[in-house]
Amino acid sequence: MSTxxxxxxxxxxxxxxxxxxxxxxxxxxxxxxxxxIMSFKSPxxxxxxxxxxxxxxxxxxxxxxxxxVIDIVVGLIVLYFSIRWAFTRLPGLVQQYSPPAFxxxxxxxxxxxxxxxxxxxxxxxxxxxxxVVNSILGPLGTPVLGLTTEHxxxxxxxxxxxxxFLNSMLVTAGVVTISLTVGTLAGYGxxxxxxxxxxxxxxxxxxxxxxxxSVLVAGYLPVFINSSEILRPIFGEGAPTLYGQPxxxxxxxxxxxxxxxxxxxxxxFQNIPAELDEAARVDGCxxxxxxxxxxxxxxxxxxxxxxLFSFLLGYNDFLxxxxxxxxxxxxxxxxxxxxFNRETTTTDQVEAVxxxxxxxxxxxxxxMVFQRQIVSGLTAGAVKG
Amino acid sequence: xxFRTFAAFVGPSVFMMLLFIAAPLISVFIQSFQVTQPIxxxxxxxxxxxxxxxxxxxxEIKTVPVLDDNGKTITETRWVGLQSYKNVLQMDKFxxxxxxxxxxxIMQIDFWKALRFxxxxxxxxxxxxxxxxxxxxxxxNNATRAIRGPIIFISLLPFIITPVIGSLSIYWLFVGDxxxxxxxxxxxxxxxxxxxxxxxxxxxxxxxxxWHVAPFAFVIFYAGLQTVNMDTLESxxxxxxxxxxxxxxxxxxxLMPLIVFIALIHLMDCxxxxxxxxxxxxxxxxxxxxxxxxxxxxxxxxxxxAISRASASAMLTMIGIVFLLILPLRRTWRDHKGSAH
Numbered sequence: 001m002s003t004x005x006x007x008x009x010x011x012x013x014x015x016x017x018x019x020x021x022x023x024x025x026x027x028x029x030x031x032x033x034x035x036x037i038m039s040f041k042s043p044x045x046x047x048x049x050x051x052x053x054x055x056x057x058x059x060x061x062x063x064x065x066x067x068x069v070i071d072i073v074v075g076l077i078v079l080y081f082s083i084r085w086a087f088t089r090l091p092g093l094v095q096q097y098s099p100p101a102f103x104x105x106x107x108x109x110x111x112x113x114x115x116x117x118x119x120x121x122x123x124x125x126x127x128x129x130x131x132v133v134n135s136i137l138g139p140l141g142t143p144v145l146g147l148t149t150e151h152x153x154x155x156x157x158x159x160x161x162x163x164x165f166l167n168s169m170l171v172t173a174g175v176v177t178i179s180l181t182v183g184t185l186a187g188y189g190x191x192x193x194x195x196x197x198x199x200x201x202x203x204x205x206x207x208x209x210x211x212x213x214s215v216l217v218a219g220y221l222p223v224f225i226n227s228s229e230i231l232r233p234i235f236g237e238g239a240p241t242l243y244g245q246p247x248x249x250x251x252x253x254x255x256x257x258x259x260x261x262x263x264x265x266x267x268x269f270q271n272i273p274a275e276l277d278e279a280a281r282v283d284g285c286x287x288x289x290x291x292x293x294x295x296x297x298x299x300x301x302x303x304x305x306x307x308l309f310s311f312l313l314g315y316n317d318f319l320x321x322x323x324x325x326x327x328x329x330x331x332x333x334x335x336x337x338x339x340f341n342r343e344t345t346t347t348d349q350v351e352a353v354x355x356x357x358x359x360x361x362x363x364x365x366x367x368m369v370f371q372r373q374i375v376s377g378l379t380a381g382a383v384k385g
Numbered sequence: 386x387x388f389r390t391f392a393a394f395v396g397p398s399v400f401m402m403l404l405f406i407a408a409p410l411i412s413v414f415i416q417s418f419q420v421t422q423p424i425x426x427x428x429x430x431x432x433x434x435x436x437x438x439x440x441x442x443x444x445e446i447k448t449v450p451v452l453d454d455n456g457k458t459i460t461e462t463r464w465v466g467l468q469s470y471k472n473v474l475q476m477d478k479f480x481x482x483x484x485x486x487x488x489x490x491i492m493q494i495d496f497w498k499a500l501r502f503x504x505x506x507x508x509x510x511x512x513x514x515x516x517x518x519x520x521x522x523x524x525x526n527n528a529t530r531a532i533r534g535p536i537i538f539i540s541l542l543p544f545i546i547t548p549v550i551g552s553l554s555i556y557w558l559f560v561g562d563x564x565x566x567x568x569x570x571x572x573x574x575x576x577x578x579x580x581x582x583x584x585x586x587x588x589x590x591x592x593x594x595x596w597h598v599a600p601f602a603f604v605i606f607y608a609g610l611q612t613v614n615m616d617t618l619e620s621x622x623x624x625x626x627x628x629x630x631x632x633x634x635x636x637x638x639x640l641m642p643l644i645v646f647i648a649l650i651h652l653m654d655c656x657x658x659x660x661x662x663x664x665x666x667x668x669x670x671x672x673x674x675x676x677x678x679x680x681x682x683x684x685x686x687x688x689x690x691a692i693s694r695a696s697a698s699a700m701l702t703m704i705g706i707v708f709l710l711i712l713p714l715r716r717t718w719r720d721h722k723g724s725a726h
Contacts, residue, residue: 013628017524024521025539027596031554032542034564038557049567182397189394197388201395203717208406210706212657214678215699219409221682222416222692255405258398287390316547318660319675323682333549337663353557356550367541371534374541378601379608 032360039354040147043346046353057146067145070137071130078126082118090114123149151347151354161355163328164335167246168315171331174250175314176307179257184303186258187265188291192274202266205259213256213319220252224324244326252320257313261306264377268302269295305377308370315363332359417469417696421462423450469697473677496698499677503705506590506673507655513595514651515644518602523632525603526610537604544600552593552664556580559589583670590661590671598654602647609643610636652709674702 037054038046044059067075090110098106155161190198223230224242231240242248272295280290315333322334330338336359339352367374425448433442451459475494482490492498525536543551558565559579570577579585613636621631637644659675662668668676681695 014527017527020520021524021528021536024524025536028543028600029539031551031558031596032546035554035557047561047563049562049564051564051568054564182401186395186398189391193391195388195391198391198395201399203714205402207706207710207714208402210653210656210710211406211410212659212675212678212699212702212706214657214659214675214682214695215413215702216406216409218416218678218682218692218695218699219411219413220405221690221695222421223409223412251401252405255401258402258406262398287394312545316549318547318549318663319679323679333547336549336553352553356553359547359550363545363547364542367538367545371538371541374545375537375604375608378604 032364035353035360036357039151039350039357040149041350042146042148043350045146046350047346060146060148062146067147068130068134068137070133072145074130074133075122075126078122082122086114151351152358155351155355155358159351159355161332161335161358164330164332165358167325167329168331168333170246171250171253171321172311172314174247175253175257176310178250179254179261179310180303180307182254183258183261183265183306184299185291186262188269188295190262190266191269192277202263205262209259209263216252216256217320217323221323224248243324244329246325246329249321249324250314252324253314253317256320257310260313261310264306264309265302268299268306271302272298301373301376304370305373308366308373309377311366312363413696413699416693417700418464418466419462420465420469420693421460424459424461425449426451465693469693470701472694473697473701495672495677496701499672499674502587502671503656503658503674506587506594506658507652510591510594510598510655511648511651513591514598514602515647517595517599518647519606519640521599521603522606522610525607537607540600540603542600543596544598546597548597548660549664551597552590552661555589555593555596556665580665580667583667586665586667586671590658590665590667593661593664594655594658598651602651605643605647606640609640613639649713656705656709674698674705678702 034054040060041054041057042060045054045057048054048059094103094106094110098109190202221243227242228240276298277285277287277290277294280294281287285293317331318333318337321331322337325331325334332355336352336355339348339355427446427448429444430447431442431444433440435441453459473496475496478494479491479497482494492501521540525533528536546554557563560566561578562570566577566579579589617635618631621635626634657675658673659679662671662673662676665671668680672680678695678698681691681698684690
């Protein structure tokens with residue numbers, strides 16, 4: 001963009017706008033990075049009142065957990081190369097080894113494999129090697145930065161947070177797949193139909209979008225708890241109690257998400273020229289064939305974006321999951337509320353911090369990989385009106 | 386598109402929305418006029434304890450729930466009219482407080498307390514979110530192209546984070562002698578505790594919400610700024626408009642539809658404020674309407690859930706939604722009619 005002379009800005013303006021931006025970035029990132037730092041310290045350090053103590057962690061170091069200069073340098077180098085490798089070589093390997101029909105599965109498999117390998121090397125192999133190196137090197141090998149992973153071990157091991165993680169994954173995966181399947185069909189139908197009915201459905205969806213979720217849950221709760229008695233005339237003795245069932249929660253979250261999904265997918269489908277499927281119809285396809293053969297191959301950007309937002313809804317939900325799931329099927333976000341009640345010692349508090357960081361980490365990766373899609377999704381609904 | 390094909394495409398989605406959104410609404414509406422309680426009966430129980438010569442026997446009347454063949458308590462559902470609404474609204478206390486002219490007395494009643502907070506939360510954060518979002522968008526638009534990507538990445542973090550975790554992360558910075566409280570204490574020389582009184586908690590909640598939603602406004606405004614007509618801007622410069630006048634008369638009118646969109650979404654989302662109450666653990670000081678309903682639904686110590694009161698408070702919450710949506714819906718209706726003729 002070439003700026004004409006008239007549009008040039010004074011130095012003061014440029015400087016203050018830059019300073020404001022720097023301040024905003026600090027504000028945006030600080031709480032998240034700070035809890036990430038806290039989660040690696042012993043309780044005394046994590047809740048110390050001087051920021052420098054939290055970062056350097058003297059009490060953690062005194063307890064014998066710390067990183068030496070060598071550790072930090074080697075760790076950073078390994079981190080840098082593994083990230084570089086993930087972005088340069090991994091895509092090529094995935095393309096090479098996965099059959100073209102299962103490219104998505106290949107990506108998922110590749111990502112999981114990479115994550116496991118990374119964890120093994122970074123947290124398994126590296127400490128072993130470095131402890132030997134540290135003991136040889138003397139002064140360079142003494143710890144300077146307090147750091148401990150004991151809270152993560154406690155959260156994921158003793159407190160069995162992985163159960164909550166698996167429940168979260170189950171609910172989220174269910175929400176994403178079902179709401180995309182149902183929503184894509186509806187979004188396409190709404191985008192291609194100019195009828196009054198389509199308009200009214202969209203307005204109805206807008207009203208549903210505004211409803212507080214607690215209003216809906218007040219409707220589900222008595223029915224779900226007594227569902228085996230209510231459903232007995234239909235299903236006989238095997239009638240399920242819906243309360244506490246993950247798939248019932250999935251159905252609820254999909255429906256709550258539906259208004260947003262169909263609005264968003266509709267705006268994506270409107271961007272696909274209608275001539276495309278009209279041409280297919282002229283060639284003798286039915287509406288469904290046109291959808292399957294012509295629209296499906298070009299709709300993926302919109303579907304991925306909508307899928308991301310469905311993922312966020314399922315993953316972030318607290319209200320529905322905490323009221324409709326019982327303790328053994330609890331997902332991660334409500335499970336963290338369980339820490340409040342136990343949070344009597346400072347160790348419990350830091351464990352809660354570690355659990356919170358564990359919940360945030362996948363979201364962080366998500367933004368890293370899908371930043372472009374998220375931005376386009378946010379703007380798609382608004383800019384086109 | 387024929388109606389049958391349209392119905393086949395839209396059917397599953399509409400079915401789910403009707404089953405899980407419309408039907409619960411109706412059932413909540415009905416529940417709010419009903420109360421379900423276990424049937425109680427009074428029985429005369431004679432208890433005898435062995436004594437010298439004769440047994441000592443006492444008879445007393447106990448109230449016990451009636452059990453069915455399986456040993457479960459039998460419940461009955463009664464129509465109670467507006468009783469649940471009265472329990473939630475507590476109008477007698479409310480009018481007494483109004484009669485005394487005492488604002489504090491009104492704020493002792495849960496529902497009115499929640500309503501006051503929800504409304505001030507919604508209305509106060511709205512201009513802040515739009516202002517901060519616009520400011521970030523303008524600043525990013527000013528910045529060098531190379532750093533825009535990283536800035537957008539960092540800005541998205543507060544937006545994408547789980548709301549409960551986001552409010553917790555701010556809570557942990559201030560709780561007890563957290564680093565920021567300690568810093569403020571050092572500056573002011575006073576002992577500060579952020580979570581001991583309502584207004585400081587509320588301030589943190591406003592801050593959290595602006596922090597959480599401003600990125601959303603920013604991304605949308607930023608996209609809108611890319612389509613500002615440069616020619617109009619330049620002619621404004623030639624006409625001698627100052628930077629502020631250009632912002633006021635060219636850029637803001639251009640972004641107006643987006644501002645309306647963000648305001649609408651923000652009003653909807655803020656009205657259901659809930660996660661902040663959980664994250665900041667503020668239920669003793671500050672509560673919101675949605676939290677009130679949630680609280681009625683969580684089992685109390687005896688394991689009972691106050692479903693009918695929850696339904697009544699849910700229906701009262703709905704009234705607010707109607708007010709909120711009436712204006713935009715009227716406008717859409719007029720646009721639709723205008724386009725049809």
